[in-house]
Amino acid sequence: MSFTIYTATGCTRCKIIKQLMDERGIVFEEQDMKAEGKEAFQKFYAANRKAIFRGPEGVEFPLLTDGTAIRQGIGASIAYLLSGNKLDGFFSAGTLHKEWVDGIHVSGGDPVYAADFMAVLRYLKGNHMKLQIDTNGLNSQILQQILDEQLAEVVIMNVLAPRELYRYMVGSNMDIVEVEKTMTLVTQFPEYKFQTLVAPVLRSEGEIGYLTAKEVGETAKFIAEVTGSMKNPYLIKRFNPKECKDERFKTVKPMAAEDLLPYRTAARNHQVFVEVEKA
Template identity: 45%
Template sequence: MANTIYSATGCARCNVTKKYMGENSIEYEEFDFKAEGKEAFSKFYRENRSEIFRDKDGVEFPVFTDGKVIRQGVSVVIGYLVAGDDLQGFIGRSELHGEWLDGINISGGDPAKTDQLVQVISYIKQSGLKIQAVTIGKNSDVLEALLQKGLVDRLIMDVKGPAELYLDLTGSPVDEDDLKRSIKLTSTAPEHSFITTIAPVSRSEGTIEYLSPEEIAETAQLIEEASGSKKNCYTLCPFDPKTSGDERFSSLEPLPASAFFKYRSAARRYQVMTEIEK
């Protein structure tokens, strides 16, 4: 089956995708949902409803298929056209609209695919979109490559906690030098911030408890030491056991709002601009 793009009149991200395909001699058939292609897309959507993302604002365009897979969103589609599925860990669905594009997870992909990632983001950024990326402190070489080329407009670093707790918090360990280097690089981004979710961890005695204020203070101190500054934008975020998807936490009660002030006070010893997510 030939390549097919489902687009929408006035969709700038659709135009970027079609421009890329045209410049790279990738043939495709287009159906405009807001014009003559409405019936064709409606049929395609009914047949593939479970694979097409739709929220309260409607379907995110462009939607692309080559007859084997369905890909959605400008970065995901171009990423697939450049490298097949090799960039899936790096590039996900964007939740931002207008001039901003997110869904770029620097820690999520294979560093060996950095050149392809740079190629995709460079093309999208040249189209006029602004890039928001996230990192949890892994793949600092990838982060450096993107920053050196000026490809990240806004960078959010999710410091999960002290390095020794990363295995429990994320399912895989982190190299402490990689983590510290990521913090330092993040602090050089044009617009950057740090966040930490006060998440539950499994303790050695078999209990499950939230990160302690002391562990949050240790995390804030890590940010200070690695970035060389006490004045980073740092936000503490609540953890919702009901939406975590982890059965271990199904009976866990959320931290009461009043508890966050103790965490903020602990963090402000090392990051004076610490705030609680509202």
């Protein structure tokens, strides 16, 4: 199997991926989109636009393909080179730049492959990258390993809901004790933040509605009870129907920035440092 890697001149992340392929004896062809590979990249992008993430600052490089699969960004590319598709869910294209790597989702992958996941993080750290990871409370044993090895500089925990709704929001038969353990671990990292997305909920009567301000207040209380602190950094985020993969929620009316103000008021009863996502 041979690979094509689409790079950008001066891209440190691209150099790390090429170094890994050289170390492993993996055959690859490089197309530098700022040099002789510009036309090849434009054709590739046009043919695979839906599979390639393009943020406010443009396309995140490198882009790696074996002719079938496409992986974007340093984390997802290393994961695919080392473990194939076993780590899908743990990595996605990131938005941070320079020495920072994000798009690392502790709760998104199968914990059976924890050893493979940790190997990718170690490789990133061994190449002087700083890691920002996120979690929703699942796979707490992996987060414990990351903490023990000091592999992440920043951790963001997506606290989905108050205790009584958490299992419903995760969509699996999870143990709330694992979520509580994750909260405690998160506060031990050099930098951390809790956040809650005001997401739509399918209620028991079949109606769809957003989490209420009261429920977000109860979520903030949940964090305070577990961490023993009302001084955790806490962000309340707006739901974007356009980014939702669940077809049931794509037609939900978007919230305006000012709609989050009652949520902030409710959350500040239990967390002092509450901010709302800006428009």
